[in-house]
Amino acid sequence: MSQRDVIIEKIFAKACKDPNIVFLSVDFGAPALDQFREKLPSQFIHVGISEQNAIDLAAGLAMAGKKVFVYGMAPFISLRCLEQIKMSLAQMSLPVVILSVGVGLGYADSGPTHYATEDLGALRSIINLDIYTVSNSDQASSIATFLLDQVHAKPIFIRLDREATKTRPQHLNNENLLDGFVKISHKNDQNLVIASGYSLALAEQALEFNEGKFSLIDWFRIKSFPENLVGEIEKYNKVLFIDEQTAYSSNFGLLLAEINRLNPQLLKQIEFAEINLGERYFYENGGRKYLHSTVDFTSDKILKFFDGKA
Amino acid sequence: MNNQDLEKKSSEIRKKVIEMMVRANQGHPGSVFSMVEIAAFLYYGHATGLNKPVSKQERDKLIISKGHATHVVYPILEDLGYIPKGSCDQFGTEKHNLGPLRMFGNIKINGVDATTGSLGHGIGIGSGYALADKLDGKKHFTYVVISEGEMYEGSIWEAALFSAHHHLNNLVVILDRNRNMILGDTESCVRLEPVDQKWESFGWNVLSINGHDFNDLSDAFARSRNSQKPTCIIANTTKGKGNKVMENAPEWHYWHSNRVQELLKG
Numbered sequence: 001m002s003q004r005d006v007i008i009e010k011i012f013a014k015a016c017k018d019p020n021i022v023f024l025s026v027d028f029g030a031p032a033l034d035q036f037r038e039k040l041p042s043q044f045i046h047v048g049i050s051e052q053n054a055i056d057l058a059a060g061l062a063m064a065g066k067k068v069f070v071y072g073m074a075p076f077i078s079l080r081c082l083e084q085i086k087m088s089l090a091q092m093s094l095p096v097v098i099l100s101v102g103v104g105l106g107y108a109d110s111g112p113t114h115y116a117t118e119d120l121g122a123l124r125s126i127i128n129l130d131i132y133t134v135s136n137s138d139q140a141s142s143i144a145t146f147l148l149d150q151v152h153a154k155p156i157f158i159r160l161d162r163e164a165t166k167t168r169p170q171h172l173n174n175e176n177l178l179d180g181f182v183k184i185s186h187k188n189d190q191n192l193v194i195a196s197g198y199s200l201a202l203a204e205q206a207l208e209f210n211e212g213k214f215s216l217i218d219w220f221r222i223k224s225f226p227e228n229l230v231g232e233i234e235k236y237n238k239v240l241f242i243d244e245q246t247a248y249s250s251n252f253g254l255l256l257a258e259i260n261r262l263n264p265q266l267l268k269q270i271e272f273a274e275i276n277l278g279e280r281y282f283y284e285n286g287g288r289k290y291l292h293s294t295v296d297f298t299s300d301k302i303l304k305f306f307d308g309k310a
Numbered sequence: 311m312n313n314q315d316l317e318k319k320s321s322e323i324r325k326k327v328i329e330m331m332v333r334a335n336q337g338h339p340g341s342v343f344s345m346v347e348i349a350a351f352l353y354y355g356h357a358t359g360l361n362k363p364v365s366k367q368e369r370d371k372l373i374i375s376k377g378h379a380t381h382v383v384y385p386i387l388e389d390l391g392y393i394p395k396g397s398c399d400q401f402g403t404e405k406h407n408l409g410p411l412r413m414f415g416n417i418k419i420n421g422v423d424a425t426t427g428s429l430g431h432g433i434g435i436g437s438g439y440a441l442a443d444k445l446d447g448k449k450h451f452t453y454v455v456i457s458e459g460e461m462y463e464g465s466i467w468e469a470a471l472f473s474a475h476h477h478l479n480n481l482v483v484i485l486d487r488n489r490n491m492i493l494g495d496t497e498s499c500v501r502l503e504p505v506d507q508k509w510e511s512f513g514w515n516v517l518s519i520n521g522h523d524f525n526d527l528s529d530a531f532a533r534s535r536n537s538q539k540p541t542c543i544i545a546n547t548t549k550g551k552g553n554k555v556m557e558n559a560p561e562w563h564y565w566h567s568n569r570v571q572e573l574l575k576g
Contacts, residue, residue, distance in 0.1 A: 061442050066442055
């Protein structure tokens with residue numbers, strides 16, 4: 001099941017018992033949404049293609065006591081309504097959850113208007129906004145349960161992949177969810193890869209026939225920054241960060257800034273590097289993997305880094 | 311409260327606002343003064359729940375979407391007990407930051423129902439309030455005051471479409487049409503007229519009144535309560551109304567510290 005369907009099913013189950021849950025869709029569907037629309041029509045609102053209004057509407061509903069989820073396509077529900085997210089949600093500390101589907105190059109053949117490869121750089125700049133990048137459906141399920149059971153004091157932006165990404169089974173425990181990251185593999189005490197979202201699948205591919213080549217961490221809560229992650233990083237000599245974002249939107253800068261804040265000497269002790277999509281828009285057709293290959297955003301490149309050939 | 315008392319209240323509000331701006335040496339006096347009667351009527355003259363300092367779940371809501379004019383409600387909020395006595399007098403003094411009031415309204419101020427300042431958000435937020443009240447079976451109204459320049463923001467029209475479609479007849483927008491933006495008349499910038507027909511075409515009940523006349527305001531708000539559609543009250547006003555120096559002078563959108571003495575004589 002896709003990440004979005006997993007999350008929507010969880011929300012639906014909760015909404016069946018809680019009439020204060022309201023789900024707003026910016027003209028965006030999902031198989032799991034069909035039952036929501038059919039069985040809870042008063043709790044589902046089709047807002048139309050109006051991201052800005054969706055967020056302002058969510059703000060008003062939240063201030064009136066509703067528990068609001070806004071659902072839209074990643075490139076649009078991020079940047080088209082950035083001002084509204086900042087002003088109507090973050091500045092008013094409203095616990096609205098935004099589900100953003102199709103991050104990275106998920107809509108590969110739709111062209112650059114449909115990519116969310118620059119959204120993190122913009123979203124990250126909004127204070128008082130938590131951001132998650134989900135890497136697989138197991139994780140989506142755990143995060144959904146965790147968030148639905150908590151009382152929040154700020155908006156949360158959840159970035160979901162369009163595909164049902166194939167990664168190893170992953171079941172987050174409470175400690176992982178509070179930490180904001182999870183150790184996937186720790187069979188190498190020198191080399192570490194930190195991946196988020198789709199990138200985790202690439203990293204796991206690299207490990208498939210090279211188990212033990214590097215340890216692997218999935219960093220899923222981008223903000224609020226998981227400070228314990230720095231404590232994990234300090235165990236290694238070489239750290240590679242991989243992010244399906246353009247060069248200036250990548251979270252690598254955030255990671256280094258936080259390391260500098262929490263343990264600056266690590267910046268001298270550890271060799272850091274990153275793999276991102278570089279600085280271009282993709283106009284070619286050929287699918288996501290093909291687009292990745294044009295900028296060497298590949299599992300091979302990960303291996304080359306640790307072999308000293310990157 | 312009768313019209314004479316409302317006139318008196320309006321004078322008191324204008325006096326208090328100017329005192330605050332003089333002390334702070336900043337503000338948007340022209341924009342505030344054009345909507346004094348509207349605010350006075352909503353709180354003192356109209357049958358709303360705004361005149362009691364209860365939680366927003368128990369009363370009507372008011373959003374000053376033209377956030378640079380939120381000042382207009384501060385003397386009212388103090389008078390009605392939403393904020394502590396003395397809050398207005400503290401504004402602009404060295405103890406300013408110890409008090410609740412800020413140049414633009416935010417929800418940390420009791421009685422302010424949305425943080426505004428960036429234009430174009432108020433109707434969307436207001437429709438959220440109105441929709442929630444409908445879903446919960448509550449009879450409250452939500453009032454949103456917008457400026458005409460704000461109508462250039464696309465988000466206004468997204469919200470207008472939504473509100474009409476969902477029959478949010480408990481939502482009332484008051485357009486403070488003082489015909490002046492920072493750089494002058496709206497019709498010289500990008501033509502807004504015919505404003506009434508635009509709102510009607512979006513499915514709204516539209517009323518056009520003199521925004522400084524309490525009889526007009528009374529009639530309009532009474533009619534809005536009986537509408538099956540959301541209502542837009544086009545309140546034709548004068549920017550800077552009540553001060554001869556400021557009236558229809560677009561430069562008084564902002565505060566001019568070198569012209570205070572002249573202003574106080576107006």
